[in-house]
Amino acid sequence: MLSEYLALPKLTAFLITPEERQRILRLAQIVPVVWHAPTITQAERKQLLRYLNEVGSRRGTVCRSDSPGKDTPSR
Numbered sequence: 642m643l644s645e646y647l648a649l650p651k652l653t654a655f656l657i658t659p660e661e662r663q664r665i666l667r668l669a670q671i672v673p674v675v676w677h678a679p680t681i682t683q684a685e686r687k688q689l690l691r692y693l694n695e696v697g698s699r700r701g702t703v704c705r706s707d708s709p710g711k712d713t714p715s716r
Contacts, residue, residue: 657665672693676686 672689675681675689681689
């Protein structure tokens with residue numbers, strides 16, 4: 642049974658490039674600024690939380706590196 646499992650095609654995680662990962666991390670840094678902005682409403686904060694939750698829970702992402710075996714999950 643193990644050999645059958647190992648023979649199954651591997652699921653490929655959504656891969657992002659290191660540049661895409663850096664862009665996401667830069668965008669993530671502004672979330673607190675938006676959250677604490679005096680002009681944002683409670684409804685907009687709730688919408689922001691829903692969006693971030695949806696994006697974060699879609700599926701795991703892996704940062705693609707040039708070296709085999711060096712891919713790491715991004716969180």
